Every structure is written in structure tokens, then in C-alpha cells.
Amino acid sequence: MFTNILLAVDGSEHAIRAAHIAAELARCHKASLRLVAAYDPVPPYLGEPNFQIILDAQLKEADKYLARTLEILGEIPGEVNSEVLQGPPAEAILDVAKTRACDLIVMGSRGLGQFTGLLLGSQSQKVVQHADCPVLIVK
Ligand SMILES: Nc1ncnc2c1ncn2[C@@H]1O[C@H](COP(=O)(O)OP(=O)(O)OP(=O)(O)O)[C@@H](O)[C@H]1O
Ligand SMILES: [Mg+2]
Numbered sequence: 001m002f003t004n005i006l007l008a009v010d011g012s013e014h015a016i017r018a019a020h021i022a023a024e025l026a027r028c029h030k031a032s033l034r035l036v037a038a039y040d041p042v043p044p045y046l047g048e049p050n051f052q053i054i055l056d057a058q059l060k061e062a063d064k065y066l067a068r069t070l071e072i073l074g075e076i077p078g079e080v081n082s083e084v085l086q087g088p089p090a091e092a093i094l095d096v097a098k099t100r101a102c103d104l105i106v107m108g109s110r111g112l113g114q115f116t117g118l119l120l121g122s123q124s125q126k127v128v129q130h131a132d133c134p135v136l137i138v139k
Helices: 013-029 050-073 089-099 122-130
Strands: 004-008 032-039 080-086 104-108 135-138
Touching: 004 013, 004 089, 013 032, 013 050, 013 104, 013 135, 032 050, 032 089, 050 080, 080 089, 089 104, 089 122, 104 122, 122 135
Parallel strands: 004 032, 004 104, 032 080, 104 135
Antiparallel strands: none
């Protein structure tokens, strides 16, 4: 049923739980898995060398939690790809889902945000609201 699953990762516990479920679904459906991590844009007015230092730190952080996620996925029968994008996470997720023709988005209900009382974070809310394909939100 699903052939191309998008997994949104931000290094949070919820996203790790989402990764376990996405991996299981990819195995059941013999689907490929596309990991997406978005990082905040670095303001150009910071100037050099600050701009590059902060950009490198953001990319390193994204690479670190992508690598951690890849480790816990286990064997996936289809292709596994990762994309690191700059910009608001929900927009990056929706953009990749559309351009790469993903047929399922898997993400955590919450992420690294501090307002833990809310059921859904702002990014999962936006994705559920605007996605053209099914969205699986992992609590
Ligand atoms: N930068 C990101 N890149 C990729 N996926 C993300 C990113 N941020 C969040 N997500 C995905 O969205 C899910 C929900 O996170 P969200 O950001 O909506 O909640 P939050 O961090 O608790 O709240 P908020 O960001 O609104 O303060 C995460 O579990 C993850 O799957
Ligand atoms: Mg967040």
C-alpha cells in the first residue's frame, strides 16, 4: 500500500519512536524510506566567520541525529535516503513529500519544543493540516 515513506527527524524522543514505526511499516510494505531534517536558517547579517560557524554547527547537529536514526532503523528492503534542508520544518517536510511523491508521512506528535503540555507541536499540526497524503503522528 505504501511505497515511499517520509520520516521527519529532529532528534527528539518522539521522532525516535516515529522512526521505529516508520521502519516497521517500510519492512511490511517493502517501501523506501526518506528521512528529512530541517534546520533554522542562519541570518546572513551575522557576517563571517560567525555565519559559517553557526551553519556548520546546525549541519553537524542534523547529521548527528540523522545518523542516530539510521542506526535504529534496522534492515529496510527499499532505498533509504536522507535530506537536510534549511527552513521551517513543516514546509520542508511538505515540500519533500510533494516533490518526491511520498505516500505517507511519519512524524512525532511533539519534538524538541518546551511547551510539553500541548498534544501536537506546531510542525506536526501544520503538516497534518496541509499534507496531500496520509500522515501518521506518533505519540
Ligand atoms: N527540524 C525538523 N526537521 C524535521 N522534522 C521535524 C523538525 N522539527 C520537528 N519535526 C518533526 O515534527 C514532529 C513534531 O515536532 P514539533 O516541532 O511540531 O513539536 P515541538 O518541537 O514539541 O513544538 P514546537 O516546535 O511547536 O515548539 C517531530 O517529532 C519530528 O518528527
Ligand atoms: Mg519543534
